[in-house]
Amino acid sequence: MRIFISTGEVSGDLQGALLIAALKRQAVTAGLELEIVALGGDKMAEAGAMILGDTTGIGSMGLLESLPYVLPTLMVQRRAIAYLKQNPPDLVVLIDYMGPNLGIGSYMQKHLPNVPVAYYIAPQEWVWSIGLRNTSRIVGFTDKLLAIFLEEARYFRNNGANVSWVGHPLIDRMENAPSRQAARSQLGIADEKIAIALLPASRWQELKYLLPVIFQAAQNIQAKLPEVHFWIPLSLEAYRKSIEAAIKDYGLRATIVSSQQKEVFAAADFAITKSGTVNLELALLNVPQVVVYRLHPVTVWIARKILKGSIPFASPVNLVVMKPIVPEFLQEQATPENITQAAMELLLNPERRQQTLADYQEMRQSLGELGVCDRAAKEILEMF
Incomplete structure (x- = not known):
């Protein structure tokens, strides 16, 4: 089974690596062989992913701050979409990294609608009160949203997403x-x-x-x-x-x-x-x-x-x-x-x-119990 994972920045690389390790553990239990291709960084590569593009240094907070990263972000997004077009995976997992992942998710919804998409650690739309446009897009292309915060789970469930609250992966780390x-x-x-x-x-x-x-x-x-x-x-x-x-x-x-x-x-x-x-x-x-x-x-x-x-x-x-x-x-x-x-x-x-x-x-007490990454991995593998 081929899984494509997309994330960016230093924290996304860490969360991606934790998830990949859990996916491999759960795959052994389920009798599955996994091939994982990803946008990420060194930690995900060490965990066993083939890295299509290093995205740990491509990221910013803010409007003006993001301008220097527009071109590198578009290039890595296009590389990912070209790969997906030539090598349709069995499953796509998006981790945070809102800009590129909105584009990848929308591409999947339009061109590969039969490939399930999981969003793990969704963008913090539940924190920013700036309209529902991005929320609607996320809900539209996501088959299963794995929330790490209770408030995040409530927000996306109230906006129509299929949500499972798994807890925060740092509990495991x-x-x-x-x-x-x-x-x-x-x-x-x-x-x-x-x-x-x-x-x-x-x-x-x-x-x-x-x-x-x-x-x-x-x-x-x-x-x-x-x-x-x-x-x-x-x-x-x-x-x-x-x-x-x-x-x-x-x-x-x-x-x-x-x-x-x-x-x-x-x-x-x-x-x-x-x-x-x-x-x-x-x-x-x-x-x-x-x-x-x-x-x-x-x-x-x-x-x-x-x-x-x-x-x-x-x-x-x-x-x-x-x-x-x-x-x-x-x-x-x-x-x-x-x-x-x-x-x-x-x-x-x-x-x-x-x-x-x-x-x-x-x-x-609000971050969940140990075993977060394995719970997320089980939910993801059940989508095959």
Whole structure:
């Protein structure tokens, strides 16, 4: 059985790899042989997919921010559609990556209507209140939508989709994370040292809009707590030089690590992070955090004034339970001063820290039970 999987960016590559491993496990049980072809990255390739196009570096948030990626996105989308035309698969699985996947899904609906399409981790239309056009398209070409959030499941079910809620795959991924003690031992961090994780970027635009404000806040914290050391796990090796230069410019005592993100998270006392999947990973390891996000001012103006868009929260941690578990500083509020103040409170105020950990436990209950990836894989294989 040939499965075509389409996803993009760093987080999509991770989720795709977890799903591929589960599909292979479930295929053995079902007596199936799988051939998996994909748009994705190195992690999916390691899991056993033949990668048709590397999409980990093609992605952005925002309108103006996405312009440099329009041509590369169209090219990889056309390559995928040309492949599908010549080699119709038995099943298509779309993971997030809204722009290209809307095009691929629409192509399947029009030209290969007999090939079932599953959408796993649907675009967050349930968060953005900017009309139903994309929602209608997703519902139209999707035979089964596998939701990872309860609110996502409710939203798409209410809009006519065939939905199964499987839970969040990070529940599976973080189950094997090292203990704080083991992680600190591996990274060489003494028990008494304050370790802060900095997570400024998984997209190029974030190096421009987020790294300076996060590093300025880190500089402020370092001045107040001289014993602190910062740890920066790379999401892509291509960002190393930019981050090394910034560490030097801001005079930070910081270490960059590759391929040890879980160890850094498990060892950390605190994190300053961009909004994204990493927020949930940190929460599942009980690491207090401050979440930051900025887009180009013109993008924000268009979203607010013309598209009339609004979001209740940016961080998935807060979205899961629709309450402010972790501080979020977005756009104008994302200043070094605001980040520093919130960080110092979470680092030095035991009551504030304990409240965060209690709220994390509440959030954890809404993410489902272990075995998420295998549940999703079973649902997908049942579509053959």
